[in-house]
Amino acid sequence: MMSGEIIIHHAIRSSQPRIAKLLIVIAGVGLAFYGIWYYLKFAIQYTLSSIQNVEHNRPIRQGNNDGGANPTLSTAINIIICFVVFAIATVIIQNWLRRKTAEELDRLMRVAILDIAVAFVYLMCVEEIKILWGRFRPYELNAAQDNFTPWYKMNGPTGHKSFPSGHSCESMFALFFPLYASPKNIKLRKNLLIFGITWGAITAISRVLLGCHFFSDATMGAFIIIFLIFVGTRCAQLNLVKE
Structure with missing residues (x-):
């Protein structure tokens, strides 16, 4: 948006x-x-x-x-x-x-393009990974739990999509918040970064506590977006706190 x-x-x-x-x-x-x-x-x-x-x-x-x-x-x-x-x-x-000044608006335009690029990669790749991994969710395990598979095992399409956690991925988009703040306002950027990390962590943990995902699902989901943002900000010459 x-x-x-x-x-x-x-x-x-x-x-x-x-x-x-x-x-x-x-x-x-x-x-x-x-x-x-x-x-x-x-x-x-x-x-x-x-x-x-x-x-x-x-x-x-x-x-x-x-x-x-x-x-x-x-x-x-x-x-x-x-x-x-x-x-x-x-x-x-x-x-x-x-x-906003013209210079600041140009910087925000780079942020917008990066945000779109990361979202595109997420939408195109994560859903496909979910399908290929076909991992059962914790609450979908049977009594014997013999349908449990480790996070690194690719099961193929099974109709189950526990790995990786989509909610963890999407919550980590909050890490973009600092980029919308002025580079001169470092305190605000730091606070927004803390908020983004906290929001992402709470969402990931809540998914595990609800039994919707294993810990490995949640951490991998968060890692994917963190990695994409890290690479993207370097390519776009942007920093989350200091420019």
């Missing part, structure tokens, strides 16, 4: 032809809206499934079963919620970007 908003603002303030600006703005709007849609869709789904599980005295994690049917709101309501969130977020973020 942030990447899309930055692209929109950068295009509007650029000296490019109007048709180019229009096309870039449309792409930015689509990207920002998709980001909101992607996260809200799963947030609503997990919230409703958790409530339903509690009401029926089932484990709260049960709604996360791969391939299972999960409750959700109607498409129309989801779209309305997304539009409302998008409108509010756009007003706030565009007002924030308006105060």
